[in-house]
Amino acid sequence: MDTTTLGLRERKKAETRQAVHEAALRLVVEHGFDGVTVEAIADAANISRRTFSNYFAGxxxxxxxxxxxxxxxxxxxxxxxxxxxxxxxxxxxxxxxxxxxxxxxxxxxxxxxxxxxxxxxxxxxxxxxxxxxxxxxxxxxxxxxxxxxxxxxxxxxxxxxxxxxxxxxxxxxxxxxxxxxxxxxxxxxxxxx
Missing domain, CATH: 1.10.357.10 (Tetracycline Repressor, domain 2)
Structure with missing residues (x-):
């Protein structure tokens, strides 16, 4: 595997993490910490619940x-x-x-x-x-x-x-x-x- 592919994968992972983070923050501001679920964050970030779990524990x-x-x-x-x-x-x-x-x-x-x-x-x-x-x-x-x-x-x-x-x-x-x-x-x- 060449370094270009590895670099692209790492950038994509970083972009996904950032998108999930921003979705979580936005939803918590709108609905409160207790009013937000992992599923709602995953939906807002346009990823599956399983993909969310690949990046974050909660x-x-x-x-x-x-x-x-x-x-x-x-x-x-x-x-x-x-x-x-x-x-x-x-x-x-x-x-x-x-x-x-x-x-x-x-x-x-x-x-x-x-x-x-x-x-x-x-x-x-x-x-x-x-x-x-x-x-x-x-x-x-x-x-x-x-x-x-x-x-x-x-x-x-x-x-x-x-x-x-x-x-x-x-x-x-x-x-x-x-x-x-x-x-x-x-x-x-x-x-x-």
């Missing part, structure tokens, strides 16, 4: 797909930071890099965060994703100069990002998420810099 996973993709990109960007950066500097620089790539968070980000705060099943899935991200981020900074254990630094960094997101939403997006995030990261960074 509607929680479909809703959180965009967040998971950002997590993967965050870890990759940390790994790409110059070797001379300390662990905290590498994570901090990544926020600016990710912001430049993705831009201002969209309404989807705020909607997902609000939904997760209201629905235990979604919150549980999101917390599991965050725990996995914490482990991956700790691995990504393990070889960098750090005044604390990598897992402690990763947890502090991600906790600051979560707090920034919650504060941004509570302020009804009066300031940019980047501005709120940098303010909180500055506070949290004191022991690590």
């Amino acid at each position: 509607k929680e996973d479909a809703l959180l797909y965009g967040e998971e993709e950002r997590f993967r990109r965050l870890v990759a960007l940390v790994q790409e930071q110059p070797p001379g950066h300390s662990a905290w500097q590498a994570m901090r620089a990544t926020i600016l890099d990710l912001y430049e790539e993705v831009g201002t968070p969209d309404r989807e980000w705020a909607i997902r965060t609000r939904l997760a705060k209201k629905h235990p099943a979604l919150l549980a899935r999101q917390l599991a994703n965050h725990a996995a991200l914490e482990r991956e981020l700790a691995q990504a900074i393990a070889d960098r100069r750090a005044p604390a254990r990598p897992r402690v630094m990763a947890a502090a960094f991600l906790g600051a990002l979560r707090l920034a997101t919650f504060q941004w939403i509570e302020e009804e997006e009066a300031r940019s998420l980047l501005e709120v995030g940098e303010e909180i990261l500055d506070e949290v960074a004191r022991p690590f810099t």
Whole structure:
């Protein structure tokens, strides 16, 4: 099998995942989390229930797909930071890099965060994703100069990002998420810099 075919298949899979994610988010906004079934999401994405199951374990996973993709990109960007950066500097620089790539968070980000705060099943899935991200981020900074254990630094960094997101939403997006995030990261960074 040539790489062109493999590349096309991977793009098609990514497009299907994104379509399912967008359908899930749209339906949940329209009908509420509890008012949406996997079957309804599959129908809205124009796929079968079985195809849905090939991509996602449940509607929680479909809703959180965009967040998971950002997590993967965050870890990759940390790994790409110059070797001379300390662990905290590498994570901090990544926020600016990710912001430049993705831009201002969209309404989807705020909607997902609000939904997760209201629905235990979604919150549980999101917390599991965050725990996995914490482990991956700790691995990504393990070889960098750090005044604390990598897992402690990763947890502090991600906790600051979560707090920034919650504060941004509570302020009804009066300031940019980047501005709120940098303010909180500055506070949290004191022991690590």
